Amino acid sequence: MRRYWYYPGCSGHASARDYQRSVALISPALGLDLVEVEDWNCCGTTAMTSVEPRLSVVLSARNLALAEEAGGRADLVVTCNSCYAILRRAQEQYARRREVRAEVDEALAGIGRRYSGTVRVRHLLEVLVRDVGLDALRERVRRPLSGLRLAPYYGCLLGRPRNDFEDPEEPLSMDRLLEATGATVVRFDRKSKCCGGALITTHEEAALELVREVLSEAAAREARAVVTACPMCQFNLDAYQAKVNAAFGTRLRLPVLYFSQVLGLSLGFGASELGLGQRFVPVGGVGKL
Amino acid sequence: MRAVQSQVPGRGPLPVVGEADLDGKFVVTVMELSGEDGLLGCIQCGTCTGSCQLSSWMDYTPRRIVDMVRKGLAREVLASRAIWYCASCYYCTVRCPRGIKLTEVLYALKSLALARGYAEPGAPAPAFYRTFFEVVGRYGRLYEPGLMIGVALRSGFGRLFRLAPLGLGMLRRGKMALLPERVRAVDEVRALMERVSRGLVRR
Amino acid sequence: MSEVRIAVYVCHCGTNIADKVDVAGVREFARRLPGVEVARDYQYMCADPGQELLRSDIRERGINRVVVASCSPRMHEATFRQVLESAGLNGYLFEMANIREHCSWVTEESELATHKARALVAAAVKRVRFHAPLEERYVEVNQKALVVGGGIAGIEAALKIARAGKKVWLVERGPSIGGKMAGLDKTFPTLDCSACILTPKMVEAAQHPKITLLSYSEVEGVDGYVGNFQVTVRRKARYVREEDCTGCGTCYQKCPKKVPSEFDGGLSHRKAIYVPFPQAVPNVPVIDRSNCIRFQTGRCGACEKFCPRDAVDFEQEDEFLTLEVGAVIVATGYETFQPQEAPQWGWGRYENVLTARQLERLVNASGPTGGKVLLRRDGEFTDEVPKSVAVLHCIGSRDENYYPYCSRLCCMASLKLAHLIREKTGAQVYSFYIDIRSAGKGYEEFYTRVQAEGIQFIRGKGAEVLERDGQLYVHAEDTLLGAYREVPVDMVVLSTAVTPAPGAERVAQIFGIQRGQDGFFLESHPKLEPLKTATEGIYIVGCCQGPKDIPDSVAQGAGGAAEVLSLLTAGRVQISPVVAEIDAEACSGCKVCVPLCPYSAIKYDEERGACGVNEALCKGCGTCVASCPSGALSCRHFTDEQIYAQIEEVSSL
Numbered sequence A: 001m002r003r004y005w006y007y008p009g010c011s012g013h014a015s016a017r018d019y020q021r022s023v024a025l026i027s028p029a030l031g032l033d034l035v036e037v038e039d040w041n042c043c044g045t046t047a048m049t050s051v052e053p054r055l056s057v058v059l060s061a062r063n064l065a066l067a068e069e070a071g072g073r074a075d076l077v078v079t080c081n082s083c084y085a086i087l088r089r090a091q092e093q094y095a096r097r098r099e100v101r102a103e104v105d106e107a108l109a110g111i112g113r114r115y116s117g118t119v120r121v122r123h124l125l126e127v128l129v130r131d132v133g134l135d136a137l138r139e140r141v142r143r144p145l146s147g148l149r150l151a152p153y154y155g156c157l158l159g160r161p162r163n164d165f166e167d168p169e170e171p172l173s174m175d176r177l178l179e180a181t182g183a184t185v186v187r188f189d190r191k192s193k194c195c196g197g198a199l200i201t202t203h204e205e206a207a208l209e210l211v212r213e214v215l216s217e218a219a220a221r222e223a224r225a226v227v228t229a230c231p232m233c234q235f236n237l238d239a240y241q242a243k244v245n246a247a248f249g250t251r252l253r254l255p256v257l258y259f260s261q262v263l264g265l266s267l268g269f270g271a272s273e274l275g276l277g278q279r280f281v282p283v284g285g286v287g288k289l
Numbered sequence B: 001m002r003a004v005q006s007q008v009p010g011r012g013p014l015p016v017v018g019e020a021d022l023d024g025k026f027v028v029t030v031m032e033l034s035g036e037d038g039l040l041g042c043i044q045c046g047t048c049t050g051s052c053q054l055s056s057w058m059d060y061t062p063r064r065i066v067d068m069v070r071k072g073l074a075r076e077v078l079a080s081r082a083i084w085y086c087a088s089c090y091y092c093t094v095r096c097p098r099g100i101k102l103t104e105v106l107y108a109l110k111s112l113a114l115a116r117g118y119a120e121p122g123a124p125a126p127a128f129y130r131t132f133f134e135v136v137g138r139y140g141r142l143y144e145p146g147l148m149i150g151v152a153l154r155s156g157f158g159r160l161f162r163l164a165p166l167g168l169g170m171l172r173r174g175k176m177a178l179l180p181e182r183v184r185a186v187d188e189v190r191a192l193m194e195r196v197s198r199g200l201v202r203r
Numbered sequence C: 001m002s003e004v005r006i007a008v009y010v011c012h013c014g015t016n017i018a019d020k021v022d023v024a025g026v027r028e029f030a031r032r033l034p035g036v037e038v039a040r041d042y043q044y045m046c047a048d049p050g051q052e053l054l055r056s057d058i059r060e061r062g063i064n065r066v067v068v069a070s071c072s073p074r075m076h077e078a079t080f081r082q083v084l085e086s087a088g089l090n091g092y093l094f095e096m097a098n099i100r101e102h103c104s105w106v107t108e109e110s111e112l113a114t115h116k117a118r119a120l121v122a123a124a125v126k127r128v129r130f131h132a133p134l135e136e137r138y139v140e141v142n143q144k145a146l147v148v149g150g151g152i153a154g155i156e157a158a159l160k161i162a163r164a165g166k167k168v169w170l171v172e173r174g175p176s177i178g179g180k181m182a183g184l185d186k187t188f189p190t191l192d193c194s195a196c197i198l199t200p201k202m203v204e205a206a207q208h209p210k211i212t213l214l215s216y217s218e219v220e221g222v223d224g225y226v227g228n229f230q231v232t233v234r235r236k237a238r239y240v241r242e243e244d245c246t247g248c249g250t251c252y253q254k255c256p257k258k259v260p261s262e263f264d265g266g267l268s269h270r271k272a273i274y275v276p277f278p279q280a281v282p283n284v285p286v287i288d289r290s291n292c293i294r295f296q297t298g299r300c301g302a303c304e305k306f307c308p309r310d311a312v313d314f315e316q317e318d319e320f321l322t323l324e325v326g327a328v329i330v331a332t333g334y335e336t337f338q339p340q341e342a343p344q345w346g347w348g349r350y351e352n353v354l355t356a357r358q359l360e361r362l363v364n365a366s367g368p369t370g371g372k373v374l375l376r377r378d379g380e381f382t383d384e385v386p387k388s389v390a391v392l393h394c395i396g397s398r399d400e401n402y403y404p405y406c407s408r409l410c411c412m413a414s415l416k417l418a419h420l421i422r423e424k425t426g427a428q429v430y431s432f433y434i435d436i437r438s439a440g441k442g443y444e445e446f447y448t449r450v451q452a453e454g455i456q457f458i459r460g461k462g463a464e465v466l467e468r469d470g471q472l473y474v475h476a477e478d479t480l481l482g483a484y485r486e487v488p489v490d491m492v493v494l495s496t497a498v499t500p501a502p503g504a505e506r507v508a509q510i511f512g513i514q515r516g517q518d519g520f521f522l523e524s525h526p527k528l529e530p531l532k533t534a535t536e537g538i539y540i541v542g543c544c545q546g547p548k549d550i551p552d553s554v555a556q557g558a559g560g561a562a563e564v565l566s567l568l569t570a571g572r573v574q575i576s577p578v579v580a581e582i583d584a585e586a587c588s589g590c591k592v593c594v595p596l597c598p599y600s601a602i603k604y605d606e607e608r609g610a611c612g613v614n615e616a617l618c619k620g621c622g623t624c625v626a627s628c629p630s631g632a633l634s635c636r637h638f639t640d641e642q643i644y645a646q647i648e649e650v651s652s653l
């Protein structure tokens, strides 16, 4: 078993509990030991960064410091694209901007903590594709999802701004992972477009247009489901689908799954233990494979 | 993608400004706060606008915002609608041919608008950001019911009613915790926030 | 050595020095320095009367060392050396103290400037005592030349040299000469047909008795130095004997294997045995081994069977030639940015998104559609003509994510293509640009003409091309309107950046050429020596030095020929005696210095067990001297003794 520190993020304990359940199921099966960081706090996300650009840096720094204190030189794994981008942004700002570093160091010292910049922040998708490896995944597939057409949706923050994992324009890791389960991955030009998650509560009208953009292409390409790697994206595409249909007269009915759930299905886990029931657009036949 | 429309900004042309109205220090403030000192190198190509999925909702396009910042049109920028439409998707940032991290600049502008009181208190985005801030200050983590109610208190109960079905739907699907989770050392979180936000917590 | 008798001259340089430095004070100071016989100050040392002072002092007062305190040695060291020689004294018994650029021009206070001038003079006086006479030497120049790269720039250079009666080898990597120009349709700003003006030059180059064309060949290595290069050329196996082939074309008619044509940017097919385009020079096919059925499976052999001249030879092997030449012109051209690296512009994703070079083939009468601009569907051309086309400028250029520089010729190329599309199809053409850069003779006029043809100019870079319901849209800001636009079009043309040619790095290494940050070859002076390189006798012309249009490439080709001819005609070259020396006794043979030398001037001699310096290649940069752990290396005119004397003195004041 390979040990990682795990940062579930706020949604992991709320709107994305089904995501967490599926992660908790598949990771031991794949030799991953994900240990939740004790007493973590909100990373700050876009909202706090907009209130004050350094706020999410210092909030994230506490989480990073906690992972470092926990020791073992293990990587910090996240499952939310927003947490991923915000934690990495904190690291980048801390490393590049001297004044930010001073402020963070001082603030952390004030609460008796220290961040040294050694912990690596990684998305679970990266860990699966790189550490576990596609070959190993393929070997463990018990129920190949042959014939299932899936649209991989990456959203904004897995590859943007730049990082050492994904391409900002044409990410591919989830394509490869889903192919490994035996599913058919459809071409998806809008796979890294924005779904408007950050605006859905404040500018719903605008955000719904973006949701429609993403879902319409997935539907046009005859995908049976959209697959995401982020609780924000999942929630937005799932919970607002009815509103999109109402607003634009569309008839979209696309279940929105997490990649961990799809992987779980192929590994042989059942739909309900993977939390497939917990969504607005029912999974229908997809879960019965 | 919105229906194709060449939408000339709703606000019409920039207000005529006298030299005295231009805040020469504004660009420096923005560069310092955002850590993005490349603003002066913008070539006004509009790649940012063309890459932004929210451009057509904005009163000033992202490119124009950059130039307005450089020229010192501080009031117009901070009171603009454009900055609140940024979804932080980072497309402009990765595509800007001059490497300007515009998303960072927009964070800074939103923050300045809040701090300098340009953002109307009832406007949805500022209300959302302020509430989010308070909720995290209280619990150390996000608490969705708290966020919803807080936003409603700020921007009118009509919103709460509109949000209610969604909240119920979430509850039913086990997607919302009824009771807040609190970070044990929430004092630590509060101390950190207090330190960086310079008093915003109380605003 | 006889007694050292030094003369010191302090120059006023009009007011340039004298305004800041107390020249009389410096003179008096110098007079009292050990070994100084004469010290003078004068208005302009470089002028005739100044020079005369030197000469008469040398002759009449037995002066045998000279120090001039004036400007930079880059200005006048050579001048004063000649004055010494003309008075019968070796020119290296001379030292210059730079009290202008290093002193009067950069020091605020007069007193400090004077102090610094004294220090510099004292140091020069101390140093010059250790100078030794050195002899300039000359080497003969071989009368043949080599041109590498057979694009328009290389062809022009080869022709100019050949017409002057000198022998030229023209080495081209591809199967034909002609370069990128061979693939263009009409050329801006005059819209003359590219092939019509290029083909006669290609033919002349092939037929000129003084030119030997080595196509399908590459340079593998270079030895020697200016005037005397030995160049190894690999003649890649064509599998067709050039001397027997008549160019009848039977082989490629019979060949069953289709391969996407590089020349047509993948828009048509060629065969496994092919000539890249009908007007190719030489008109001799090559077999592309990796696609040939016979080479891959052992079967087929159709070309061999049908060739009426028995010219196909599957057994042919690469050959190596060694050429002896006096000078080399490198004209290896450019490549264009491959937009599959940038999916946002849709190339490779949507089949009606084309690069400008692909479009050049479409509008060309000898291209895949016979000159018609047609839409594609499922990999094939339809007979449908686009009703609207967007031309996107600056794709990959002026962009820190790809190439930060301006590619210079693509604005004009884009305007030309906009015009040709409009002319051929009547389509609504949109030009998405950041700035129109039309600096060139007749260029702005061309822009005006294209504007009048009704092209829609949108000032804003095409940010993205996205398809919706089968329709392409260009997303951009119309910056002059301040509006976001999604413009529906049937076809998109990407004017992609001009980039260094593939393999440029290796060419640079072989010829000792430096490359700039952008990857293009670096000239030795951006203004005054635009065609020279860091290695004497090696010149660069055309787009290998940076993006440029045909007129500039041709002008450079001719300029390169002039450089070569002046070198060859002079017949001999002077070699500076300021070079590194190796004390073979002291050399341990560790070879640390060998890879450090930027000019590849040091070779290890197995027999002697020591390294040796090729004086013709050495530039006296001193890198090796500093690296030698045994202290066996020294540099003439920059000996430890000389340098320490100077440093000690300058730092003791």
Ligand SMILES: Cc1cc2nc3c(=O)[nH]c(=O)nc-3n(C[C@H](O)[C@H](O)[C@H](O)COP(=O)(O)OP(=O)(O)OC[C@H]3O[C@@H](n4cnc5c(N)ncnc54)[C@H](O)[C@@H]3O)c2cc1C
Residues within 6 Å of the ligand: C148, C149, C150, C151, C152, C153, C154, C171, C172, C173, C174, C176, C177, C178, C179, C180, C181, C184, C186, C187, C188, C189, C217, C218, C219, C331, C332, C333, C334, C335, C336, C356, C357, C360, C409, C413, C416, C501, C503, C507, C541, C542, C543, C544, C548, C549, C550, C551, C553
């Ligand atoms: C789309 C487009 C349209 C254009 N339209 C115009 C126009 O209308 N008018 C105009 O004035 N200009 C135009 N240009 C510019 C024009 O193409 C160049 O100015 C010209 O081709 C430069 O010639 P060159 O000889 O320097 O380089 P190239 O044409 O690139 O020739 C270089 C040659 O060197 C060979 N080579 C490369 N490496 C090696 C090696 N290692 N060993 C041996 N040989 C090697 C190559 O095979 C090639 O044959 C256009 C350019 C583009 C991209």
Ligand code: SF4
Residues within 6 Å of the ligand: B041, B042, B043, B044, B045, B046, B047, B048, B049, B062, B063, B066, B095, B096, B097, B098, B099, B100, B102
């Ligand atoms: S993309 Fe960059 S350079 Fe272009 S207008 Fe926007 S900020 Fe300026």
Ligand code: SF4
Residues within 6 Å of the ligand: C251, C254, C255, C256, C257, C271, C272, C273, C287, C291, C292, C293, C294, C295, C299, C300, C301, C302, C303, C304
């Ligand atoms: S042997 Fe090769 S080149 Fe000749 S005809 Fe067959 S495939 Fe073509």
